Amino acid sequence: MSAANSNPGNFANRPKEEVREIASKGGHASHSSAANNPGNFANRPKEEVREIAAKGGHASHSGGFASMDPEKQREIASMGGKAAHASGHAHEFTSEEAREAGRKGGRVRGGVQDEDEE
Known part of the structure; x- marks a missing residue:
């Protein structure tokens, strides 16, 4: 068996039903740690995301002369x-x-x- 065929990430080696189930998750299966990531805007309340967006990057650059x-x-x-x-x-x-x-x-x-x- 070649390396490609033994690769568990290769969908060709998986049953069709399993492939459908993984595909229905839309990539979230491989990013399960994203739910625990506070930097992920998808996990924050919409109002908080709006406030951060309104600052337009200034939050991370708070010490400049122009911001005084x-x-x-x-x-x-x-x-x-x-x-x-x-x-x-x-x-x-x-x-x-x-x-x-x-x-x-x-x-x-x-x-x-x-x-x-x-």
Whole structure:
């Protein structure tokens, strides 16, 4: 007998009734441990699954800057700005540079340039 014929997983070696019974379980027979797996969403209440889905992956990435409240973000950003100025690495705008930046606004970013900027 060849190795394929002695393989108990080979349906050709099983009685038709047994094959039908296994097939009717739709693959669940081989995944019996799934019932004990808390990560399996099929075993959780629908409302809990909805809550997890609504978070869209954020639950597993809870420590990032973007997930902090805005006041905490401002505090951290302020410390960075102060450190840059203290070390001499920050750019200090002259009043003329600030005026020019304010005049441009967001126009260049949108792809529209003033005639004198071309």
